[in-house]
Amino acid sequence: MRTAIALSLVDQAMLSGFSLALNLLLLAHVSAAQFGLFTYALTLLLILTSLHNALIATPIGVGLPGRPEGEQQQTLGVLLTADHLLRLILLPLVAGLCALTSGDMTYGLAAAALCMTGLWRETQRAVAFxxxxxxxxxxxxxAMVGLSAAAIAVLWTMLEPVKAMLLGTAAGNAAAVVLAATSQRLAPLGKALAAYRSTWRESRWTLTGAATTEAQYRGYVFMVEGLRGADVLGEVQAGRVLMGPMSLLASAWGRIARPTMTRAIVEGDAGRARRVLFVGTAGVLALSLVYVGILAAAWPWIEPALFRGRHPQIAMLTAAWGFTTVLSLAQICLGYYLQAARLFRPLAFVSVGAAAVSLAALTGLAWTVPPIYAVGAAAAGELLAVVWSLALVLRARKPMTQLVPAS
Structure with a gap:
């Protein structure tokens, strides 16, 4: 399992590095308006990935481990067919929305190609993990990184930079999936839709949780912007810049741990699943605290090199985001166990409650409070989610492990 987690961490770090490189390349060559179009397309992909995770990736993650080979293939066939249908439905919606926003149909098609192939690759990654x-x-x-870089280099000479990057990455996504394809049989559409109805009873709660989690994670951006203005938002966001690498730990661990915990629960060994949870969570949090400690020790060099005295409160804001991110990682780890135990409905209520607390607290920005208050509001929601989720984990007795019906 350690080797698998290490490979997952390397994979996530590579993708994050590639994304950062694309952003830096565009920042150096395009206007703010053009960069905004690229960011808009990527934001749509992030939102759709959350939707896709709820409807496709999570059912794959909890529906296959521990099952006989034949049942795995039947379940996978249903979910792969549902995945193709979902992406076909989303294709014109994304293209139309982006074309309407920009007034450029070519940009809309390029953004749609990125989103559809990106979700296709996410499906294959979910199956692999x-x-x-x-x-x-x-x-x-x-393969995606290498092929995308090559495609972008070629298209850069023929198209505008943003379109070249969107279409080049889309081509890399599609080519990588095709080149790495394994034998996967789809279920007939009618049979898949009938079978997915059982999955929907759980996925609707996963979808609710995903939507409210997005509101919690991104809601503060709109609240701070609306109530205090762009200057305060920039100050708050600057403190979060260095927290990105911490999220790699939980996601890399969860991709391996969730199927491992699911397999243990299906086999009737909930104790083993909880050991995986608690040992893994302890490891993720320990490494996160080490990272925060390194930031603190290196701060006398980091602040002048990165922030250059432009943000007087940046040290306190960064420390506050560090605490909030540690809470978030603990919640993510606990959430993976609750998904493995198929406690989707209670987990959705956790997300709703946490989002409600954070957004209600953020209304305090209407008064004269320091920018760090916004981070505290986010932390309040995360703390509630951690305590609530831990209570669900400790109280869980006999999770539901029913398969997605094959017919």
Whole structure:
């Protein structure tokens, strides 16, 4: 399992580095308006990835481990067919929305191509990690990075930079999935839709949780902007810049741990699943605290090199975001166990409650409070989610492990 987690961490770091490189390349060559169009397309992809995770990736992650080979293939066939249908439905919606926003249909089609192929690759990554084949996910993503870079270099000479980057990455996504393809049989559409009705009873709660989690994670941006203005938002966001690498730890661990915990629960060994949870969570939090400690020790060099005295409160804001991010990582780890135990409905209520607390607290920005208050409001929601989720984990007795019906 350690090797699998290490491969998952390498995979996530590679993708994050590639994304950062694309952003830096565009910042150096395009106007703010053009960069805004690229950011808009990526934001749509992030939102759709949350939707896709709820409807497709999570059912794959909890529906396959521990099942007989034949049942795995039947369940996977249903979910892969549902995945193709979902992406076909989203294709014209994304293209139309982006074209309407920009007034450029070519941009809309390029953004739609990025989103559809990106979700296709996410599906294949979910299958690879669920079946404990992280090396295959790493191959897919490494191929995507290499092929996308080559396609972008070629298209850069023919198209505007933003369109070249969107279409080049889309081409890399599609080519990587095709090159790394394994034998996967789809279920007939009618049969898949009938079978997915059972999955929907759980996915609707996962979808609710995903929507409210997005509101919690991104809601403060709109609240701070609306109540205090762009200057305060910039100050608050500056403190979060260095927290990005911490999220890699929980996501890399969760991709391997969720199918492992699911397999243990299906086999009737909930105790083993909880050991995986608590040992893994302790490891994630320990590494996160080490990272925060390194930031604190290096702060006399980091602040002048990165922030250059432009943000007087940046030290306190960064420390506050560090505390909030540690809470968030703990919640993410606990959430993976609750998903493995198929406690989707209670987990959705956790997300709703946390989002409600954070957004209600953020209304305090209407008064004269320091910018760090916004971070405290986010932390309040995360703390509630951690305590509530831990209570659900400790109280859980006999999770539901029913398969997605094959017919």
């Amino acid at each position: 669920t079946l404990m084949r992280p090396h295959r996910a790493l191959v897919i993503d490494a």
